[in-house]
Amino acid sequence: MKxxxxxxxxxxxLVAAASAQPEIRFTEVAEASGIRFINMYGGVRSKDxxxxxxxxxxxxxxxxxxxxxxxxxxxxxxxxxxxxxxLSNALFRNEGGGRFREVTGRAGLESYGWGQGAFIVDHENxxxxxLLVTRYGKNLFYRNRGDGTFEExxxxxxxxxxxxxxxxxxxxxxxxxxxxxxxxxxxxxRVEDTPGPGDEPFCFFRGLPVxxxxxxxxxxxxxxxxxxxxxxxxxxxxxxxxxxxxxGLGVVFGDLDDDGDLDVYVANDQTxxxxxxxxxxxxxxxxxxxxxxxxxxxxxxxxxxxxxxVDLGDYDNDGLxxxxxxxxxxxxxTIYRAVGGGWFLDESFAAGVAEPSYPYLGxxxxxxxxxxxxxxxxxxxxxxxxxxxxxxxxxxxxAQRGLVFRNRTDGGFDEVPPTALEVPRVYRGxxxxxxxxxxxxxxxxxxxxxxxxxxxxxxxxxxxxAGFRLVGRRSPRDGVGTRLALTGGGLTQVREARAAGSYLxxxxxxxxxxxxxxxxxxxxxxRWLSGCEAEVEAVPGRYLLVVEPPDCRIPGGKGF
Amino acid sequence: MTLSSRRSFRGDPExxxxxxxxxxxxxxxxxxxxxxxxxxxxxxxxxxxxxTLLRTGQRWLDAGNARAAVQSFRxxxxxxxxxxxxxxxxxxxxxxxxxxxxxxxxxxADTLAEAPxxxxxxxxxxxxxxxxxxxxxxxxxxxxxxxxxxxxxILIQLGYTHYTRLDGVSARAVLRRARAIAPSNPQAPFYLGxxxxxxxxxxxxxxxxxxxxxxxxxxxxxxxxxxxxxxxLGRPQEARExxxxxxxxxxxxxxxxxxxxxxxxxxxxxxxxxxxxxxxxAADPGHRQALYNLAAALSLxxxxxxxxxxxxxxxxxxxxxxxxxxxxSRTRSKVRPR
Numbered sequence: 001m002k003x004x005x006x007x008x009x010x011x012x013x014l015v016a017a018a019s020a021q022p023e024i025r026f027t028e029v030a031e032a033s034g035i036r037f038i039n040m041y042g043g044v045r046s047k048d049x050x051x052x053x054x055x056x057x058x059x060x061x062x063x064x065x066x067x068x069x070x071x072x073x074x075x076x077x078x079x080x081x082x083x084x085x086x087l088s089n090a091l092f093r094n095e096g097g098g099r100f101r102e103v104t105g106r107a108g109l110e111s112y113g114w115g116q117g118a119f120i121v122d123h124e125n126x127x128x129x130x131l132l133v134t135r136y137g138k139n140l141f142y143r144n145r146g147d148g149t150f151e152e153x154x155x156x157x158x159x160x161x162x163x164x165x166x167x168x169x170x171x172x173x174x175x176x177x178x179x180x181x182x183x184x185x186x187x188x189x190r191v192e193d194t195p196g197p198g199d200e201p202f203c204f205f206r207g208l209p210v211x212x213x214x215x216x217x218x219x220x221x222x223x224x225x226x227x228x229x230x231x232x233x234x235x236x237x238x239x240x241x242x243x244x245x246x247x248g249l250g251v252v253f254g255d256l257d258d259d260g261d262l263d264v265y266v267a268n269d270q271t272x273x274x275x276x277x278x279x280x281x282x283x284x285x286x287x288x289x290x291x292x293x294x295x296x297x298x299x300x301x302x303x304x305x306x307x308x309x310v311d312l313g314d315y316d317n318d319g320l321x322x323x324x325x326x327x328x329x330x331x332x333x334t335i336y337r338a339v340g341g342g343w344f345l346d347e348s349f350a351a352g353v354a355e356p357s358y359p360y361l362g363x364x365x366x367x368x369x370x371x372x373x374x375x376x377x378x379x380x381x382x383x384x385x386x387x388x389x390x391x392x393x394x395x396x397x398x399a400q401r402g403l404v405f406r407n408r409t410d411g412g413f414d415e416v417p418p419t420a421l422e423v424p425r426v427y428r429g430x431x432x433x434x435x436x437x438x439x440x441x442x443x444x445x446x447x448x449x450x451x452x453x454x455x456x457x458x459x460x461x462x463x464x465x466a467g468f469r470l471v472g473r474r475s476p477r478d479g480v481g482t483r484l485a486l487t488g489g490g491l492t493q494v495r496e497a498r499a500a501g502s503y504l505x506x507x508x509x510x511x512x513x514x515x516x517x518x519x520x521x522x523x524x525x526x527r528w529l530s531g532c533e534a535e536v537e538a539v540p541g542r543y544l545l546v547v548e549p550p551d552c553r554i555p556g557g558k559g560f
Numbered sequence: 561m562t563l564s565s566r567r568s569f570r571g572d573p574e575x576x577x578x579x580x581x582x583x584x585x586x587x588x589x590x591x592x593x594x595x596x597x598x599x600x601x602x603x604x605x606x607x608x609x610x611x612t613l614l615r616t617g618q619r620w621l622d623a624g625n626a627r628a629a630v631q632s633f634r635x636x637x638x639x640x641x642x643x644x645x646x647x648x649x650x651x652x653x654x655x656x657x658x659x660x661x662x663x664x665x666x667x668x669a670d671t672l673a674e675a676p677x678x679x680x681x682x683x684x685x686x687x688x689x690x691x692x693x694x695x696x697x698x699x700x701x702x703x704x705x706x707x708x709x710x711x712x713x714i715l716i717q718l719g720y721t722h723y724t725r726l727d728g729v730s731a732r733a734v735l736r737r738a739r740a741i742a743p744s745n746p747q748a749p750f751y752l753g754x755x756x757x758x759x760x761x762x763x764x765x766x767x768x769x770x771x772x773x774x775x776x777x778x779x780x781x782x783x784x785x786x787x788x789x790x791x792x793l794g795r796p797q798e799a800r801e802x803x804x805x806x807x808x809x810x811x812x813x814x815x816x817x818x819x820x821x822x823x824x825x826x827x828x829x830x831x832x833x834x835x836x837x838x839x840x841x842a843a844d845p846g847h848r849q850a851l852y853n854l855a856a857a858l859s860l861x862x863x864x865x866x867x868x869x870x871x872x873x874x875x876x877x878x879x880x881x882x883x884x885x886x887x888x889s890r891t892r893s894k895v896r897p898r
Binding site: 201204206207272292293295298300301302303330332339341343345347349350354355356357358359395 | 692694695698725726727728729758759760761762791792793794822825826848849851852853855856859860862867868871874875878
């Protein structure tokens with residue numbers, strides 16, 4: 001009897017524990033939401049060149065200023081195809097009620113070619129969000145006219161670089177109130193100069209002849225642009241960014257040393273990652289690549305991995321931004337935990353994200369609080385680069401499922417059933433947004449040679465939330481780079497407004513906090529890139545518009 | 561000179577695996593040495609001259625003088641150009657670090673052989689792997705395994721070859737078979753552990769390494785790999801014991817010291833980690849993982865100038881070393897089988 005009672009007690013405890021944590025649940029709703037889009041990207045059953053493998057991204061942004069998030073999807077092409085045979089990029093307007101309608105032509109965004117990523121900025125600080133599309137070939141920059149249409153002005157503003165642009169990020173690196181830009185390039189690639197599958201020793205995978213590279217091919221430099229008040233961008237050379245060449249894919253900006261300015265982290269494929277510490281002062285840009293010394297260039301073995309996607313987030317709520325980088329299969333995704341002083345440790349295994357990632361080749365990723373408990377969870381999208389592996393000849397299939405990790409709140413994560421993300425697809429980009437404004441983070445996943453998946457977050461939780469829409473004055477108007485620290489419910493959560501990150505994607509730049517079961521009040525300290533600091537109180541259940549005060553306090557020291 | 565050119569070796573494929581050296585190449589060398597002896601013993605029709613050449617070559621191999629053995633076997637091949645002579649020459653060439661020529665000799669032996677030969681399959685597979693022809697090595701070994709399905713040496717070499725090709729699933733399947741066939745063989749669980757670790761299957765990896773250690777307590781690489789897997793599984797105390805056991809067997813072993821240092825670092829004791837990493841570097845000044853982690857530990861201690869100096873050493877080591885970067889087995893990087 002005693003044993004039975006003990007068992008029943010244990011069972012009850014288990015049930016109670018389970019009920020304390022809601023199941024993180026997604027529902028795939030792309031088609032039902034009106035997002036009908038076919039991605040074309042290289043060969044379907046085989047890939048002859050590395051160009052055919054990177055895939056495309058997406059961007060959530062409010063292009064028409066109606067306060068809801070619209071969706072831009074990038075398209076690619078096929079070798080030997082011209083525009084008439086290719087499929088265009090596409091813009092979907094958020095109609096409300098979870099519905100989207102395609103408006104590509106009307107918006108002037110029809111475009112063909114080898115598109116890669118989509119990145120958002122309010123470049124002229126006019127309240128209209130502009131759009132950069134990186135490409136193999138000239139990058140495109142679309143100025144938002146403010147009437148629901150765009151004009152392509154890449155050459156006019158100096159952003160029509162013809163290399164193979166992949167990841168990019170906008171942000172005010174020199175804190176002059178105008179957003180600057182970093183574009184990373186992947187490979188110095190020309191079809192005619194590149195060996196075909198099996199032509200060279202680096203063109204095999206498990207004995208299968210496959211496309212060559214990136215090892216064996218020439219890496220390409222990252223590009224740094226200063227944003228000018230007149231709307232142009234000025235390419236800046238002679239600095240650490242771009243001084244060495246890497247196989248760049250992912251880039252993200254964040255204040256990784258908590259000194260009040262944005263640093264630049266780049267995830268490189270098969271080459272060490274970079275952390276460009278921003279020491280820019282009044283004398284102009286000043287960056288140093290401190291990736292090695294900070295412990296974020298290599299994994300714990302001192303070995304370069306194959307970086308693809310990247311995101312920043314304070315997953316352990318210690319006030320310091322940590323880093324996640326997705327990597328190749330039979331390797332692990334890496335979590336670099338900030339330990340203070342600008343140093344990081346590879347704690348991927350201790351955090352519980354390494355072991356589950358081995359069979360998967362990771363791309364888009366993001367730290368997001370999916371269950372609103374005040375702790376950042378983690379999503380990773382996967383998909384192989386070689387269609388040739390399909391059919392069970394390796395431990396990795398071409399189409400792969402996504403991974404969802406719940407934050408245990410003790411410095412580690414548990415992998416949880418990814419619900420709708422369980423369907424294997426050849427995933428690439430991941431853009432995160434609360435597109436239905438219900439206070440949780442949804443996810444748009446791009447799929448190579450397939451239709452995108454829109455994963456609506458349907459996690460059933462009673463936990464509260466509070467959101468912030470930021471408008472800068474002395475800082476860039478889009479608020480990117482602003483740091484918020486919300487205190488309440490026994491926690492202090494630090495977040496930064498950020499759009500670019502993940503893989504080839506731009507996400508919702510509003511800042512969303514999960515409030516857990518805390519009753520409040522929830523005080524929020526806001527630090528703008530200008531240095532201006534302000535305090536506001538969160539309003540549970542809604543997005544609060546926060547405008548940078550014109551005459552706010554600017555503390556003398558750095559740090560938050 | 562009437563040495564038969566139509567005889568094939570049919571030795572005991574299990575025999576060589578009693579040797580405990582974990583490295584496949586060394587294991588194969590021992591295997592082939594035993595095969596050689598057996599073959600020589602079987603050479604009843606050999607002339608005295610041929611016998612002399614065989615035994616001379618064998619003695620040189622036993623003495624570790626592969627170069628001299630090659631000379632003897634070349635003369636043997638000139639005198640009696642049959643499968644067996646080419647086989648011995650191939651073995652000696654492989655041991656002498658001439659894998660391309662070894663492949664040529666072993667292919668010739670294969671062509672001249674009347675019947676499938678397990679030792680020849682193992683040695684040719686090994687030589688092919690050495691010259692980077694891993695796909696062909698797999699074919700040769702799979703063919704051998706077809707004829708000798710219970711020949712654990714072939715399966716182990718095949719599993720190892722799959723593993724080096726980053727084909728963890730195939731490696732795992734083959735090595736599990738090898739382990740079932742030869743449960744007392746320490747090589748099978750060791751390589752199985754590597755394959756499991758390469759697949760990120762840490763529990764099975766730890767189990768396999770644990771078995772390898774039980775079967776061969778002197779296998780320090782298995783002990784280090786066990787420590788590594790346990791550390792990654794979040795079992796630091798057991799990991800520490802595994803590393804210490806490796807150090808008891810091989811004092812100053814850099815990989816074990818680095819493992820201990822990593823545990824200290826992860827548990828927030830950078831000052832103690834420094835000691836471990838420095839000890840590892842005393843034994844191997846270019847040890848990349850030791851350099852990398854020593855720099856991290858020094859940084860955490862605020863010893864920034866020392867950290868910078870170590871980082872420079874790391875950068876030099878990184879620039880000079882191979883770093884394929886992609887799809888690497890973490891354990892393999894520590895054990896680095898030859």
